Amino acid sequence: xxELKLPQKRDDASRPAGSASFLYRQLPYLVVxxxxxxxxxxxxxxxxxxxxxxxxxxxxxxxxxxVTEWTKLDDRQARLQLIWKQALHWGAVLxxxxxxxxxGVQQLLPxxxxxLVLLMLLALGTFLAGLNLSSLQICFLGVAxxxxxxxxxxxxxxxxxxxxxxxLLIGLGLTFWPRRQDNERATTPQDKEA
Numbered sequence: 038x039x040e041l042k043l044p045q046k047r048d049d050a051s052r053p054a055g056s057a058s059f060l061y062r063q064l065p066y067l068v069v070x071x072x073x074x075x076x077x078x079x080x081x082x083x084x085x086x087x088x089x090x091x092x093x094x095x096x097x098x099x100x101x102x103x104v105t106e107w108t109k110l111d112d113r114q115a116r117l118q119l120i121w122k123q124a125l126h127w128g129a130v131l132x133x134x135x136x137x138x139x140x141g142v143q144q145l146l147p148x149x150x151x152x153l154v155l156l157m158l159l160a161l162g163t164f165l166a167g168l169n170l171s172s173l174q175i176c177f178l179g180v181a182x183x184x185x186x187x188x189x190x191x192x193x194x195x196x197x198x199x200x201x202x203x204x205l206l207i208g209l210g211l212t213f214w215p216r217r218q219d220n221e222r223a224t225t226p227q228d229k230e231a
Contacts, residue, residue: 069178122169
């Protein structure tokens with residue numbers, strides 16, 4: 038009987054480790070997505086484009102692309118080719134970002150719009166890198182960044198409406214929440230004597 042219980046314990050122990058391993062493998066993509074959205078949010082609040090931040094984030098996505106594909110390649114020549122292709126790809130994205138940050142172009146766009154354009158360029162570069170590397174995760178990261186652009190623009194336009202909706206829901210919740218404390222106070226021994 039002890040032989041029958043042993044495989045069940047191994048299965049139970051391997052399930053959390055498998056999900057933890059899955060989250061660990063997805064961590065670089067989640068961190069990059071969180072940094073991109075945080076950059077746009079900060080730019081929308083401060084009304085100043087974070088030029089160095091977007092350059093750093095572009096470099097970080099390039100490093101994520103190389104690191105995640107590095108272990109799939111065994112050949113030294115293929116690894117060098119991966120580095121060169123990604124360096125040229127992300128260099129082109131940086132050049133496009135630099136063009137958007139030139140003073141003549143900046144006069145045409147407000148600061149929040151500049152951050153959304155930079156995020157869209159980063160999303161496009163990430164999606165194209167995922168296609169080049171045949172990586173579904175990197176493609177999805179690019180698509181998620183691209184969908185973040187209209188979501189952030191919509192959220193900024195409807196933030197007051199969402200705040201009023203949240204206040205309404207809280208007010209309704211407080212109004213209709215069962216009041217056990219009032220019922221308990223009414224049935225205390227002191228109230229029964231009175």
